[in-house]
Amino acid sequence: MSNVTLKDIAEILGVSVTTVSKALKDYKDVKKETREAVRLLAEKLNYKPNPLALNLRNKESKTIGVIIPRIDHNFYSNVLNGIIEEAESRGYLVIILFSGDSAKLEKEQVELLKDKRVDGVLVAVATEAKEVDHLKELMRNNIPLVLFDKVVEDLKCSKVSIDDEKAAFDAVTYLIDSGCGHIAHLRGPLPTETYTNRYLGYKKAVEAAEIQFDPSLVYVSEELSFEDGYDLAKKVMSEHPEVDAIFAMTDLVAMGCLAFCKDEGIKVPEQVSIMGFSNWFMSRNSSPKLSTVDQPITLLGKEATSILINEIKEKKEDSRSLYRSVKLPTKVIARETTR
């Protein structure tokens, strides 16, 4: 059986609880033999300190909370991978809650975590979350907070995200360098910063190459779905037959484009290059294999967690440092849908 307490050990050995506690923590003021005896018995009884008691005494839970919009999405499950690994290796447990991309639910989850006394919180803010009062409230309560993925600029806390603008810039520059001059861009819904940044990168790359920027080459996919990609590719090709490259803001949409081209007998990449975004594992399984942009997703989770835990430690030592803002670099993966 388990659940051995200090008291149990103390009673068996006929010493006080204090002594047992000290012996186990290598206090110098306990006699060698006593210490040995205690350790031996503790080992034998498989003593493990009760974290519930420690939590209460130390006013910490050794737990961090994570709020993400959803989990059935490759991006977030990979981030979680990094978060959980990093947290575990540093002695923290992770509690996961979903916001379902609803500002209201996000607020409730923050509340729940606060009430549960987690030591710190990691949030990928909901798409529709404009208000950040609940996050400010967290900080007012002196609970370390780190934002990741979707980031709110005017909130004074650490942030970790992908450098979407540069990623898109690099991807489009790659297309241009490979000889494409009429590049269409399929972007995501407007209010989302991620997609706006990718769009901005596209625009800058085009302009940097001294190609006239043509707004009519930018299309919006609302659903970010395979079907959207298929339909939009059709639209692009009929409205702009001169197009020789499509840069889609996510792989699934790019694969829709690819399917359309195959169905229409449009040669990829000879006639039209296709560049995706995310390096989703399925992108390796298309034929031709999709070129895309790789994001260090797991690293994103690790990094955010590492910063958060550092802030938790700093808080305990009253040595608060400046908030960090990290943008992780990406890499263009040229496979077979680009020249």
Added chain:
Amino acid sequence: MSNVTLKDIAEILGVSVTTVSKALKDYKDVKKETREAVRLLAEKLNYKPNPLALNLRNKESKTIGVIIPRIDHNFYSNVLNGIIEEAESRGYLVIILFSGDSAKLEKEQVELLKDKRVDGVLVAVATEAKEVDHLKELMRNNIPLVLFDKVVEDLKCSKVSIDDEKAAFDAVTYLIDSGCGHIAHLRGPLPTETYTNRYLGYKKAVEAAEIQFDPSLVYVSEELSFEDGYDLAKKVMSEHPEVDAIFAMTDLVAMGCLAFCKDEGIKVPEQVSIMGFSNWFMSRNSSPKLSTVDQPITLLGKEATSILINEIKEKKEDSRSLYRSVKLPTKVIARETTR
């Protein structure tokens, strides 16, 4: 600010902590006015009981632990969806740990959860886990345990899984009913029960239709990858040109088969029907759209969690009931790769 305690309220009101506690819990033996006053102030100060203290007192953590092989896999992230939702709605938080399909790591994670005093544990056992001593140890410690997905038969605890055998039986029967008589089966690696059950379902369906069972029509995919599907389809068609249907144990492999057929100009489903398994979201995005078997994955998570929490409650009341063993039913989704 937060972190208001009973003591704070008591001091302000000039009553004892006991009275405050009672007032807040609707004890009948506290005067109406006192109760009102306490509640009002508690509300105003936004008092929230400190769960760390409650945990210690009640010897429970209101937390359940989950061990899964990995998270970057559609199946497990969907299960987690169900687990977290159900747990949250019943007042429990969820801690997630990975086994990486390693028996050794799984053992360590179980240990960690035990030390952390979670109230119950949910495990999808690692593929290579043959030994279950660590799980037995949990039960010896009287910590409720529910197994899900991969299940170990000779362990006395509740289990929730998909009825793989019946699912495969139904899928293959569908193929037979649609006129296929030479059905190849692509199964997963041998020691895994899931794949063996699907294989058994395939075999039974064939035999039930009085078709001579031919072991050479069964192929093993070690990697469960798209490429495996592609290569295996090639092998099947060259070794058994008479084959008019392929039943693959997972959608990704089925999509590999489909890609091979397309490349070779084999008409699907006219010449060869293809049936996948899992109803992975991408299966809707192939052309033709993949027929498959839908599994109630999120429900699996919900169900396992519900049973676990019930057992936790029963344990508190010393009213242990029998272990439940649930097999969730599946559904054949006939799309365009079957007749």
Added chain:
DNA sequence: TTGTAAGCGTTATCAC
């Protein structure tokens, strides 16, 4: 070198 006592926040028990 060892032990006593207080405290973390809560609640159940028993006096008053």
Added chain:
DNA sequence: GTGATAACGCTTACAA
């Protein structure tokens, strides 16, 4: 009606 006390398991001044 109300409150003092003990207890959950652990740590740490402070005494002895």
